Every structure is written in C-alpha cells, then in structure tokens.
Amino acid sequence: MAGRRQFDEQHTLGRILDVFWNQGYGATSMQDLATATGVQRGSLYNAYRDKESLFLRVFRDYADAFIAESTATLDQADPWRALEDFFDFTIGSMTRGTPARGCLSTKTATDTQADSEPIRAAIRAMLDRLEGVMAERLSREDASALLTVPPAEAARVLITMTRGTVVMERVYQDPERLRATAASLIAMVLGGRRPAAG
Template structure:
C-alpha cells in the first residue's frame, strides 16, 4: 500500500539509535543503517530523507527517554540524595555495555561531522532540558538554603560535570572514580542539612 511503512519502524529506530551510539554520527552511513535494520536503503531514504533527519528522529526519542529517567531520579527527597541518584543514573548509562557505550550526546557534540545547526540545536535541547530539570529540583523547598550557589548556577555546573564524566570514563574506565568526584562536587554545592 502506497505511503505505508513496510518495516517495523519502532524496531528499526532502536537499531538506528544503536548504530549511531556505537559508531558516532560522522562514521555512520545510510548503508550501515540499512544493514543494521534490514531495511533497504531506498526505503530508509523514502521514509526519512537523509541521515541527518533519521538521526534527529532517533535523538528526539533518546532525549525524551533520558530526560524522563533523569527526572525520576531527581524526584527523591533531599537534594543530596536526589543528586547522587541522578549521577548514579548518568554513570550507569554511560558505562553500560561491553565495551562501555559512552554518551550519545557527548559523542555527537565532539564529532566534527555532526556540526550542522539542526544537530547542534537537538544537542542543546537535551542539555537545556537537563539543566532545567536540575534547576527545578534545586529550587524546591528542601534545597533552598542548602546550596552554596543559586540553583541555575548549580545546575549548569552539574550538567558540565556530566559531560566531563564521559571523557574521564573513556580514559580511566573507572566508575568509582566518577562517583567519588561527584560526591566531592555535591559536598561543595550542597551544605549538610
């Protein structure tokens, strides 16, 4: 039937995301995506136009899921516990897999072949969303008075550290090192209450 997808789109998009995550945006071709999904290249082009559009489609789903998971981790009582749970989630995410898969957004941000404005806008959307979640959590009553800097500044610092953790993990491959750094940072940002 004309206009109807002849493949399981949800499954194909999950496979596409996996390829971008493993190989990076610049190193991935439409042929790679067709091979991974079992969908002919022409069908992928027809459904999504090009690699950039396909990446933006799967990245939007990734962003939504990542932010939902982050929000769930930040929901627990007490800013210190919320931040520790949040960082456990981010560290577990980037160290998952064998070898560790790292971070899709940071991998893409450092890929010179992923510098197109729509991709940069998508990356900013994730980072801004994360910063917004952290700012909101750190603005709650249980955090007011405990922070050493205003909530928005603390959120910006915390987001920056999530990106730095990706680099440190790729060099040291030591999640306990990341957790120790995070604990020290939280000790600096959140007074004992």
C-alpha cells in the same frame, strides 16, 4: 499501500539509535543502518530523507527518554539522594556495554562530522531541558536552603560536570572514580558532607 511503512518502525528506530550510539554519527553510513535494521537503504531514504534527518528522529526519542529518567531520579525527598541517584543514572548509562558506549549527546557534540546547526540545536535543546529539570529540583526549599550558589548556577555546573564525566570515563574507564568525583561535587554544591543517616 503508498506512504505506509513496510517495516516495524519502532524496532527499526531502536536499532538505528544503537548504531549511532555505538559508532558515532560521523562513522555511521546509511549502509550501516540498512545492514543493522534489515531495511533497504532506499526504504530508509524514502521514510526519513537522509542520515541527518534519521539521526534527529532517533535523537529526539533518546532525549525524551533521558530527560524522563533523569527527572525520575531527581524526584527524591532528600536532595543528597536525588543528586546521587542522578549521577548513578548518568554514569550507569555511559558505562553500559562492552566496550562502554559512552554518552550519545557528548559523543555527537564532539564529532566534527556532526557540526550542522540542526544537530547542534538538538543537543542544546536537550541540555537546556536537563538544566531546567535540575534547576527545578534544586529550587525546592529542602535543596535551596543548602546550596552554595543559586539553583540555576548549580544546575549548570552539575550538568556541565556530566559532560566532563563522559571524557573521564573514556580516559580512566573506572566508574567508581566517576562516582567519587560526583560525590565531591555534590558536597561542594550542597555546602558540606552528606549528613549521617539516622
């Protein structure tokens, strides 16, 4: 039937996301995507137009999932625990795989072949959403009473830190080092050492 997908779209998009994530936007060709999915290039072009459109389609799903998981990690009664869980999630995401797959948004942002305005806008939108989620959690009374800077500024610093963490992971490949650095930043933002449990 005309206009109907002749392949399992969700499975195909999942495989395409994996290829972009592992190889990077610039290093990925439509033939790479066809090979990974088992879908002919012509069918991919007919369904999604071009590589950029296909990337933007899977990036939207990736961003939605990342924001949802980030929101869940921050939904803790204790602000310290919320931030620790958030960094555990982001560090776990970027260090998964062998070799570690890194962070799709940061990898794409630093890819010179991914510098079109639609791609930059998609990355900005994701980071803005992430900052918004973080600022909302830090605006709650339990966290705002501890903050050394206003919630919006703290959120920007923390999200910026996640981008730098990606680079440090590539250099040191040491998740514990990343977690220790995140713990130091959390202490700075929340105004001291984590209170002892009890």
